[in-house]
Amino acid sequence: SQTIHQWPATLVQPVGSPLSLECTVEGTSNPNLYWYRQAAGRGLQLLFYSVGIGQISSEVPQNLSASRPQDRQFILSSKKLLLSDSGFYLCAWSKILASEQYFGPGTRLTVT
């Protein structure tokens, strides 16, 4: 069966510090991978998605970036965090781009 891991579960970072969130998927190959953010009082916003190694599509311009160095690894990064980057970050995968998505446990990020 497939499982998806995210870490860390919670993170408190000062403004201006870098960020690296990692997501890995087990039990499947060539998954489509996604990063979402839910800011306080807001809906689920798609940040990035990837259909393959090194292929990243950005949905919203921001100071975040994503990378996919391996087939089942998806990384969300920032060089300098802003207060507005606080939120709940979810990684997800799907078999094809438009199919049902399976979500990871999420990372609660607080930028202070």
Place this chain on the structure above:
Amino acid sequence: ILNVEQSPQSLHVQEGDSTNFTCSFPSSNFYALHWYRWETAKSPEALFVMTLNGDEKKKGRISATLNTKEGYSYLYIKGSQPEDSATYLCAFRTGNTPLVFGKGTRLSVIA
């Protein structure tokens, strides 16, 4: 820009009550409509994927209907229980594009 609207934003019901809420989406270029349940401190879990106009799906006490011509889907919960408390998300897609999520309906079932 695709826009998916969910209403109401939040809902409080008594245990045993039946309830329903709405997801509205663009009626053109429809491909599929997904419903997810998102419980506090957990990840969103898929409930239904609906593709055909007039589709009706059911899982236990939860069911959903789909009207692609007018661009809406209803989610129904019969005899709500405290464990049904969660945020219910709908997501829409056209062709081979990522899902676009609504903001969700937060349901609280009071024992």
